[in-house]
Amino acid sequence: MAESGPRGILSTIGNTPLVQLDRLLPGFRGRVHAKLERFNPGGSIKDRSAYSMVRAKLASGELQPGRSVVVESSSGNLAIGLAQVCRYYGLRFICVVDAKTTEQNLAILRALQAEVEVVTEADPATGEYLPMRLRRVRELVAALPDAFSPDQYANPLNPSAHYETMREIAEALDGRVDYVFCPTSTTGTLLGCRAYIADQGLDTRLVAVDAVGSVLYGRGDGRRRLIPGHGASVRPPLLDPTAPDHVVHVSDLDCVVGCRRLGQREAILGGGSSGATVAALDKLAPTLPDGAVCVLVFPDGGDRYLDTIYSDSWVHEHFGEVTHLWKESREGVPQPC
Numbered sequence: 001m002a003e004s005g006p007r008g009i010l011s012t013i014g015n016t017p018l019v020q021l022d023r024l025l026p027g028f029r030g031r032v033h034a035k036l037e038r039f040n041p042g043g044s045i046k047d048r049s050a051y052s053m054v055r056a057k058l059a060s061g062e063l064q065p066g067r068s069v070v071v072e073s074s075s076g077n078l079a080i081g082l083a084q085v086c087r088y089y090g091l092r093f094i095c096v097v098d099a100k101t102t103e104q105n106l107a108i109l110r111a112l113q114a115e116v117e118v119v120t121e122a123d124p125a126t127g128e129y130l131p132m133r134l135r136r137v138r139e140l141v142a143a144l145p146d147a148f149s150p151d152q153y154a155n156p157l158n159p160s161a162h163y164e165t166m167r168e169i170a171e172a173l174d175g176r177v178d179y180v181f182c183p184t185s186t187t188g189t190l191l192g193c194r195a196y197i198a199d200q201g202l203d204t205r206l207v208a209v210d211a212v213g214s215v216l217y218g219r220g221d222g223r224r225r226l227i228p229g230h231g232a233s234v235r236p237p238l239l240d241p242t243a244p245d246h247v248v249h250v251s252d253l254d255c256v257v258g259c260r261r262l263g264q265r266e267a268i269l270g271g272g273s274s275g276a277t278v279a280a281l282d283k284l285a286p287t288l289p290d291g292a293v294c295v296l297v298f299p300d301g302g303d304r305y306l307d308t309i310y311s312d313s314w315v316h317e318h319f320g321e322v323t324h325l326w327k328e329s330r331e332g333v334p335q336p337c
């Protein structure tokens, strides 16, 4: 299929807002901005990757609407991004998920007419669902004619989508960006930003925001994490350990506190990995030079986390009584001028 520019709903992917956060970190002697990726039509940064990976195959003619089938193991934002792109182009999409996928995400996938296959048995060796999901994807790709798996963990078109993310950030700030904080999992966002910074010769430093226990940077044990998004239990083929200038590890509780403070101080409901970037900035802030211009990438919004991060009973069940970590009086919050 000959490809022109993006059309219809897909033309609204990217060019997301960049907003200044004046209240987030009282006393910080720099400037903080947030790149709000929830404004993509599927609700997350993964719309960029999904569109990039499918568009190239459509343009080359390897994917044919009405004939080809896209198969991917994902239960979250990429799945929704792919469901949207595939629906738009009339491509069949089989999404392999597991028993942990939220009802809300399943409902969105089905509403976009994705076929959902649920893997119910975990890998006997590791207790994880991921190896079984990946095995099922391989089986489906082998069994179905004209099947294609985008494989976001290895596909260079995932990072290349985020070249644009960084271009948008740099252009909005006239190239004056000292630090960009990227939550990392496939590491696609970080690598795309790195490529743009290198090509343009910018001084911008990249901060990888990873989860405690993740195997991406450092010696994590791949332990189970409560909050999806950032961190990984398997090292992705895309991983380049030299790509970030700094790495900050954040815990599940750090994310909850980051999200709740973000809501309280800036009236932004961020997803878990957005809270992670807030926590990472908090940790790094004392070491940053005066006047540093920082950009936090917020990959999605809080509406997909209402039953977890924003549920007081869920937080209490997992962390005990911790509300004092973010509750503050109205007067305690710095007001904008």
Ligand SMILES: Cc1ncc(COP(=O)(O)O)c(C=O)c1O
Binding pocket: 044, 046, 076, 077, 078, 183, 184, 185, 186, 187, 188, 189, 190, 228, 229, 230, 271, 272, 273, 274, 299, 300
């Ligand atoms: C909410 C959220 N945050 C962070 C990430 C990590 O981004 P990347 O895969 O580009 O490293 C993802 C990836 O799916 C995500 O869904």
